[in-house]
Amino acid sequence: MDSNKQTARISRQTWHFAENVRLQASAVAVGPKEGEGPLAALFDKIHDDMYAGQQSWEDAERQLMEDAVTNVLKKAAITEQEVDFILAGDLLNQNITTNFTAEKLAIPLLGMYGACSTSMLTLATAASLVNAGYANRAIAACSSHNATAERQYRYPTEYGGQKPPSAQWTVTGAGAGLVGIGGKGPRITHATMGKVVDMGIKDPFDMGSAMAPAAVSTLEAHFKDLGRSPKDYDLIVTGDLAAVGYPIVKELMLAQGYDMDQVYNDCGLMIYSPDQDVFAGGSGCASSAVVTYSYIMDQLNRGLVKKVLVCATGALLSPVSYQQGNSIPCIAHAVAFEGGA
Amino acid sequence: MDSNKQTARISRQTWHFAENVRLQASAVAVGPKEGEGPLAALFDKIHDDMYAGQQSWEDAERQLMEDAVTNVLKKAAITEQEVDFILAGDLLNQNITTNFTAEKLAIPLLGMYGACSTSMLTLATAASLVNAGYANRAIAACSSHNATAERQYRYPTEYGGQKPPSAQWTVTGAGAGLVGIGGKGPRITHATMGKVVDMGIKDPFDMGSAMAPAAVSTLEAHFKDLGRSPKDYDLIVTGDLAAVGYPIVKELMLAQGYDMDQVYNDCGLMIYSPDQDVFAGGSGCASSAVVTYSYIMDQLNRGLVKKVLVCATGALLSPVSYQQGNSIPCIAHAVAFEGGA
Numbered sequence: 001m002d003s004n005k006q007t008a009r010i011s012r013q014t015w016h017f018a019e020n021v022r023l024q025a026s027a028v029a030v031g032p033k034e035g036e037g038p039l040a041a042l043f044d045k046i047h048d049d050m051y052a053g054q055q056s057w058e059d060a061e062r063q064l065m066e067d068a069v070t071n072v073l074k075k076a077a078i079t080e081q082e083v084d085f086i087l088a089g090d091l092l093n094q095n096i097t098t099n100f101t102a103e104k105l106a107i108p109l110l111g112m113y114g115a116c117s118t119s120m121l122t123l124a125t126a127a128s129l130v131n132a133g134y135a136n137r138a139i140a141a142c143s144s145h146n147a148t149a150e151r152q153y154r155y156p157t158e159y160g161g162q163k164p165p166s167a168q169w170t171v172t173g174a175g176a177g178l179v180g181i182g183g184k185g186p187r188i189t190h191a192t193m194g195k196v197v198d199m200g201i202k203d204p205f206d207m208g209s210a211m212a213p214a215a216v217s218t219l220e221a222h223f224k225d226l227g228r229s230p231k232d233y234d235l236i237v238t239g240d241l242a243a244v245g246y247p248i249v250k251e252l253m254l255a256q257g258y259d260m261d262q263v264y265n266d267c268g269l270m271i272y273s274p275d276q277d278v279f280a281g282g283s284g285c286a287s288s289a290v291v292t293y294s295y296i297m298d299q300l301n302r303g304l305v306k307k308v309l310v311c312a313t314g315a316l317l318s319p320v321s322y323q324q325g326n327s328i329p330c331i332a333h334a335v336a337f338e339g340g341a
Numbered sequence: 342m343d344s345n346k347q348t349a350r351i352s353r354q355t356w357h358f359a360e361n362v363r364l365q366a367s368a369v370a371v372g373p374k375e376g377e378g379p380l381a382a383l384f385d386k387i388h389d390d391m392y393a394g395q396q397s398w399e400d401a402e403r404q405l406m407e408d409a410v411t412n413v414l415k416k417a418a419i420t421e422q423e424v425d426f427i428l429a430g431d432l433l434n435q436n437i438t439t440n441f442t443a444e445k446l447a448i449p450l451l452g453m454y455g456a457c458s459t460s461m462l463t464l465a466t467a468a469s470l471v472n473a474g475y476a477n478r479a480i481a482a483c484s485s486h487n488a489t490a491e492r493q494y495r496y497p498t499e500y501g502g503q504k505p506p507s508a509q510w511t512v513t514g515a516g517a518g519l520v521g522i523g524g525k526g527p528r529i530t531h532a533t534m535g536k537v538v539d540m541g542i543k544d545p546f547d548m549g550s551a552m553a554p555a556a557v558s559t560l561e562a563h564f565k566d567l568g569r570s571p572k573d574y575d576l577i578v579t580g581d582l583a584a585v586g587y588p589i590v591k592e593l594m595l596a597q598g599y600d601m602d603q604v605y606n607d608c609g610l611m612i613y614s615p616d617q618d619v620f621a622g623g624s625g626c627a628s629s630a631v632v633t634y635s636y637i638m639d640q641l642n643r644g645l646v647k648k649v650l651v652c653a654t655g656a657l658l659s660p661v662s663y664q665q666g667n668s669i670p671c672i673a674h675a676v677a678f679e680g681g682a
Binding site: 109 | 658662
């Protein structure tokens, strides 16, 4: 027991999963635009319209999360009954996508909210529960939908409002990962959980700049806590900093002595092609979830990369709060993966 | 390790905290109406106006959560730096009260959302992290505010809208608990985490009826998983079922063979006097948090009760979702406490 405790908590923010905790299966479902992007061949389900066969965008988002979770169950060849918990969240008020999905699946729910950092918030917490024996198997899941998010956070898409180039395109999609002990799939070895960082940025059309310092805070803590550097990873990605936030992180990290140059990318830049007209790039819970649970999982499973760090970035943007003149608090949570046996 | 795992997971939904996990300190802050209620003498901070010295109701709610957390730190005689995590949530969109509070305190944040079940969702998850060694100390916290909640979920209070007697009064307050290994304070022995239950109720002015089946689902699971019955507890409370939901739970539990009669109460009925004009009774995250972190903690510490079960009930109500014709999914999470050495 005592030795377990020593290894569980590396520092205030960084956890170690000593028990051969694995991402045993993962799946993603996306909308039409994502299905035209460079990673399309790796997606489990591509809906060819934004409604995903439903009557409302909200129901469409629910369909996406359900698709992701049911595909994970199928790939792992298990039933809902064999999963102890779903740890999930989304961008909609009251996590409503999550709540209805958990209801339909009848899996006990731990609801979480970390805006777009929810992908790694749920995965890290799932890994801690599995490592400690509080769950045999847990699913981490999250979703976002371009039209539900635009309506809630900015304006309904039908208004056709103009946006500056620093704006991002909320990814329509959902990702889910199954966490368990042993079996196949990459190991989940560590997680570094973030603090809320707020540099005073108030522009909801420039989330990349707002989130970059939170990413830097978590990446720095991760490297310090584990005595690692960017060179220890074959790939480091942030969740959805896109073209504006990505170079800020690179520069700030270099100023702290961490050269990210050869290994660093951003999921918001990976999920779309430059010609897809997405302003600065992708954003939303689904940005990091879709890329991690498809491309990164595939790269690890095929041995093309060995060690990967996913730092999911979240702008904890509240329309009420910014209308009241407050700045945008941000947070980032990072999870380290290792491929191979 | 293996024995630890055996004891950690009692069943799919029920956890055991074997490591002398304790609620080492707790504190609450409330608004004026709660300060006139029967439990007032046990509250750490009572604000005499709804603004709590701030410029907006949202800032007032933030002040309440900050008051609760800073009072916990004071009572435990520790600094923010000595707390590894805050696990917190509130009723406002994007958990904004939580995010700003965690930012100000600079404590790493795991954001959670379970509507009014958030009090025990955060406390149970904090206990699992502490028991497993992922945190030395963690704070669980949540808040609600009558005016912020009414504006967001129904109508701004200035409209003076009429309500049916089945409606409830959202508690203005916040509660926080410090979880650690050993020391003083009641033991946190078990938690039963809920599934989403939805019996098709669509009336946002009758949350008690909507939430009652979720409470029954979690209470039943708890008793079955541990081979316990209501008689094993000196006190069992639900979070905020109030005058409409409380008798439904009593009757449904009796039909399942569980006689709750001598031990069962509801925090929404305990926090106000019958003459306080609160319709069916209190609701909100703060209902169960304020009662648990003041009255129940005090009863346990003074030895007046030995074993208590708190089943926090949450209506995962989304205004968008019910305007789209959906029913209200609900969830309940329960935590068992034991007083004495």
